[in-house]
Amino acid sequence: MFSTVIKIIICRYFSGCTVKSSKHTMAGGGVTGALLYAVSAAVLGMLQFGFNTGVINAPRPFIENFISEQYQASPSLVFSIIVSIFAIGGMIGCPFASWMLEKYGRKNALLVNATLGVLGAILMGFSKLADSVEMIIIGRFIIGVNCGFATTASPTYVSEVAPVRLRGAFGTVNQLAVAFGLVGAQILGIDMILGSNEGWPWLLGLAIFPSAIQFVMVIFAPESPRYLLLVARDEERSRAELAKLRGTSEIDDEINDMHVEDRAARQEEKFTIKDLFVIRALRMPLIIGVVMHLSQQLGGINAVLYYSTTIFVGAGLTEENARLSSIGVGSMLFIMALVSIPLMDRLGRRTLQLGGLAGMAVFSVLMTVAFFTYENNTTMSIFAVIFTFMYVAFFGVGPSSIPWMLLSELFGQGARSAAVSVGAFVNWLANFIVGLTFIPMSEALGNYVFLPYTVLLILFFIFTYLKLPETKNRTIEEVTALFKK
Known part of the structure; x- marks a missing residue:
């Protein structure tokens, strides 16, 4: 799905664009199968962000009924906490992502974040079965950390694997993924699907799928060539990953450009x-x-x-x-x-x-x-x-x-x-x-x-x-x- 969207964006709004498989070369860097796969894996985190922004909307009356069964406190107040604790997690997730990205690399950071998403989804999904409002709050907080992390990690990874001339186009895919996740959550929340007293825990628990799929996909995705070259100082592996992403061994110019940018940044x-x-x-x-x-x-x-x-x-x-x-x-x-x-x-x-x-x-x-x-x-x-x-x-x-x-x-x-x-x-x-x-x-x-x-x-x-x-x-x-x- 995301690969199709990316192709449409690139070829609709950027002239002179063609799409080739990773077996073909493209002067100056272009869109290959490996690149589309890498970007698709990363933006699943932004889809998760959109999904969890919209998913809490429809089931409000059912969650408030569940809250009133457990507490004497105002259900609307507790529901406000459930909604807003997501942003507290986001505030923590952003700096956590910055540290993880530099310390352990882009791929490992994305894998850790996907694990957080799975954990948060499980807590929310099983909250009604456990008769625990606390599980919703904690799960929503963890999924907030996951989404805050994604708003830093996904754009960073996408910008570093994309060719320079196409970074703007690929950057827009992050916003599209957010909107796509939001629409998906709202569709699933209608009455005839999961917008019911029995369905709302499943609706919240569906957040497991973007993170679980992302975890599997990231395992097979390339590491950021820029991170390998400029942070890990592993030029051989950087060249290998860049060649895979570009579908060509003619990558010397791009490697040299990275070195030039790095020297300029060090002088600032x-x-x-x-x-x-x-x-x-x-x-x-x-x-x-x-x-x-x-x-x-x-x-x-x-x-x-x-x-x-x-x-x-x-x-x-x-x-x-x-x-x-x-x-x-x-x-x-x-x-x-x-x-x-x-x-x-x-x-x-x-x-x-x-x-x-x-x-x-x-x-x-x-x-x-x-x-x-x-x-x-x-x-x-x-x-x-x-x-x-x-x-x-x-x-x-x-x-x-x-x-x-x-x-x-x-x-x-x-x-x-x-x-x-x-x-x-x-x-x-x-x-x-x-x-x-x-x-x-x-x-x-x-x-x-x-x-x-x-x-x-x-x-x-x-x-x-x-x-x-x-x-x-x-x-x-x-x-x-x-x-x-």
Whole structure:
């Protein structure tokens, strides 16, 4: 499945592209069977991320009934903890991945992470049988570590095995895998499949399959040639793995390019996280990058991804229709991930981010109007769903992927790793805040629950308009020079 998607992306959006098996050579590096296999194995971790973002949505009433059977505490509060503990795990998984990737290599790191995914899925899947809410919470935390790990490990591995000229195209596959996993979880959560009192443990436990399949696939995948050459210092094995990935023995140019990049990186001054806050030329791009990450989460998108079924029921839909409508949320995200690929380098990061934030703000207001008026006009229930889809669509235009790209484009090699780490931590922290607070906010504000997100989206738009430079077609040196002036 992923191999087919990757072929479509490469050949649709990048001119002069052909696909050959690993038995054929391709000047300059191209798409081979071995490369497609390696990328497919890695992005299963991102599929797991999407699946576990969307899977908790539909079974909320059944899980809350299970909670009420075990505890006297508020079921909605405990459910909020189950949802948000996923992000706490993600905050731990990101730095854990960075350490594992450098210490033990890309393949071993992916294998360890796949094992975590299997463990988390088993705990969640058997929680009802064991009459244990704690197993859901612990399993959800572990699967959060797994997904946070994947958001660091999968893009790293994919960028290192892909040819330089195709890294952008292969990088988009990570976002597509997230959206694909999200849609899959929402489809499986409908009433006639696993969206029932008997089916919800199976639904949560299905997370075992992406991790188990990834574990088996990674065993036979190549190690990153870049890691072998520049970290492990094993040039012979690096050449062997690179030749397998490229389907040719003519790899001297690529090996030499890696050496050149490595020498240049070693000559650059290294900066710590503390330096990012102390040095003025680094502080402003860090603030911009952090605000972009906050705009991705505090604009309310995960309130929709985690709770769209609850939102649609609140807008007047039946439980069954609400679950069916939730499938459209993930589908819209998948479609917009495809649409944004050719737009990214044509319109630029700044334009897409501004357009995305503005669209989200407009449709969050329209969602609020629809939620408030549906009781007097049942047609507004349909518009509430449509406006929610459009809100998600504008998120997919820019805020979905641009914050992850920007920190790499705002910082030179010496400060990039520290900046990306800060951005990932802030992103997961904001994710946790949204997951934990949406239900209490919904109970307190009712149909006005999206207005706080609207206010934040307007503030993020203003900040982006005033502070974010366009990075399209600019070198790292040109971008960093803007902040030194």
